[in-house]
Amino acid sequence: MELKKSEEVLAEIYRNSQLALQSISNILPETEDTDLREELLKEHEEYEKIGGKAAILAKDRDIELKNPNPMKKAMMWSSIKMNTLTDNSRSHIAEMMVQGTVMGVTALKSSLGEMSKENADEEIKALAEELLAMEEEFEKKWKEFI
Secondary structure, eight states: OOOBOHHHHHHHHHHHHHHHHHHHHHHGGGOOOHHHHHHHHHHHHHHHHHHHHHHHHHHHTTOOOOOOOHHHHHHHHHHHHHHHHHOOOHHHHHHHHHHHHHHHHHHHHHHHHHBOSTTOOHHHHHHHHHHHHHHHHHHHHHHHHO
16 A cells, blocks of 8 residues: 555645535535525535645645546536435435535545655644544534434
């Protein structure tokens, strides 16, 4: 197993936050429940902060971050639209958010586990751990809505 470099972990953090922002932006118009909308807006703000921190770290380290593939974004959009077309209930939207959050948590745990222990950039590692803790908290919150 090849150990991941700090730059790859930073790219994962950025990708994760951008996909979360996109998902939330796609699901907000389909959400009528006030409590869900408030949670989505709160989470959107938190993901924006993480994405901003990742962008600053990348700029400071002269690392180029790429936005998620437009095809992936289009597929996410259509998936969300199809999923909410027949059921935009509170529990269904919460389930969709749990699924997305679990995917993000899994990717981050994998990246952190594969991160090179020596030469690891402590700021990048700390940001990955911050995002991981945030997503685990979001997952718990969404499970309360189901």
